[in-house]
Amino acid sequence: MRRTPVGLFALALASFALGLAEFVIAGLLPDVADDLSVSEGSVGILVTAYAAGIIVGALALTIALSRIPPKSALVWLGVVFAVGNLLCAVGPDFAVVLVGRILAGATNGAFLGTGIVVAVSLVDARSQGRAIAVMLGGLTSANVLGVPLGTVLGQHFGWRVVFGVIVAIAVVATLAILAVVPHVASAPTSSLADLRHLLNRQALLSMGVATLGFGGMFGAFTYVALTLTKVSGYSEGAVPWLLVLFGVGLVVGNVLGGRWVDRALDATVMLALAGLLAVQIIFGLLAGHPVVAGIALGLMGMFGFAAAPGYQHRVMRHAHAAGAIASGAPIAAVNLGNALGAWLGGLLITSGLGYTSPVWMGAVATVLALSLLAVAVRSARSR
Structure with a gap:
């Protein structure tokens, strides 16, 4: 060991x-x-x-x-x-x-x-x-x-x-x-000129997957307190402890993703996103059931973060010529996803589409992330 x-x-x-x-x-x-x-x-x-x-x-x-x-x-x-x-x-x-x-x-x-x-x-x-x-x-x-x-x-x-x-x-x-x-x-020392190395097809697709995958998870998570109190029926005092379930899911997903990504990078990210999508659909349909909502919250964190090491690893692999930028780019990508997901989720709630609408928005983003990953994998194999 x-x-x-x-x-x-x-x-x-x-x-x-x-x-x-x-x-x-x-x-x-x-x-x-x-x-x-x-x-x-x-x-x-x-x-x-x-x-x-x-x-x-x-x-x-x-x-x-x-x-x-x-x-x-x-x-x-x-x-x-x-x-x-x-x-x-x-x-x-x-x-x-x-x-x-x-x-x-x-x-x-x-x-x-x-x-x-x-x-x-x-x-x-x-x-x-x-x-x-x-x-x-x-x-x-x-x-x-x-x-x-x-x-x-x-x-x-x-x-x-x-x-x-x-x-x-x-x-x-x-x-x-x-x-x-x-x-x-x-x-390798990086400069603004090295940004061109992020413009190759695989690096761009990988950053797109990271933005959509993380945006889908955190867009739903940003407003989950409203979902839990307005739809699931939990009290406000229960929310911080329910969020611990999400955090535990993050830890478990991070550990599992970190182990599996060294063995099968693309398969790990794809399975994690597929699991996230399934949980988001269940959460959206059954958010009114408190027990199901709590379990879904933990699983959303687990599957959502199981893909995180893979996002980082995939961009660094395909943009290594960019030097230090290759490690910073996926971090920027996931935070762009966080910002966009939270913004879109807020717009949906403000528009009167309900407190589960950010969860469904997250599911759509996850579908798009899976689609981009499939394109990336197919493109890499053809090359």
């Missing part, structure tokens, strides 16, 4: 802090709005700004940092991420907190892109998918443990305390990276 390099656990701790900063804000928005004297509609910009920062950081900042050693880049990104969250913790007004969210989001995208390059360099070629899954395990753990606990902590001691905790975790993770992550060979 191959031992997991200790450096991967330092990277996973850092990704836990990244995931906590990204997702915990959703449960704290009402408190943030009250404290900063802004409307709940306006405070949602803090979520959008973070996602936009991830997309920009995953591409532009990854390119800029490709000129320095990867370990040094991770340490500097960890420092800036801590500073961004410190601004959120102590910012006196909405503008300062917004700047903090943009800073933290930009470093999030670049850190994941650079961190994945480091993660795969710590293992042999047969274990690269598993290494990606170990690092991304921090994100899934943040959903299982961090978000519910962070929400409770914010409700009792204030939302700023939560961001103080994120700063502390970020500092510990950065010191751990400094101590235990070895210096690895730099990926």
Whole structure:
């Protein structure tokens, strides 16, 4: 049995802090709005700004940092991420907190892109998918443990305390990276000109699959609290604990996907998407049954995230000539999917199509993702 390099656990701790900063804000928005004297509609910009920062950081900042050693880049990104969250913790007004969210989001995208390059360099070629899954395990753990606990902590001691905790975790993770992550060979230096390497057919199709697959899952998940309370009949107090089921599903799916993707990349992604589609259809049809809705929520997380290591691996395989951009591009793609899925889901609800409409929108996106993947696999075989 191959031992997991200790450096991967330092990277996973850092990704836990990244995931906590990204997702915990959703449960704290009402408190943030009250404290900063802004409307709940306006405070949602803090979520959008973070996602936009991830997309920009995953591409532009990854390119800029490709000129320095990867370990040094991770340490500097960890420092800036801590500073961004410190601004959120102590910012006196909405503008300062917004700047903090943009800073933290930009470093999030670049850190994941650079961190994945480091993660795969710590293992042999047969274990690269598993290494990606170990690092991304921090994100899934943040959903299982961090978000519910962070929400409770914010409700009792204030939302700023939560961001103080994120700063502390970020500092510990950065010191751990400094101590235990070895210096690895730099990926080929990237520039804006290297974006052309993402324009090959397989890389573009892979990013399309990632955008639609993740957008379908998180578009449904963004409004799942409304589905659970308005359709399934759960109380608002039960929702945080039901979301733990989703988080557990993410962890299980990430582990399984990371193991299987090294054996059969395309088959793993295809089976995961097919499972996600089946769950979304069942959820949409039977959301009024509380037990079925709870089980479907967990399975949606499992199948949705089982494909995640495959998205990353497939883009990196077909766009390796792009250097560091190849690791940042799929991160930008999935966050574009998250933003589009949440936006479209909100439009459907606002249009009066019901609280299960985001689930059906997710199912349509998953069908499109499966179709693109089938085209990609057929094209690769013909070549």
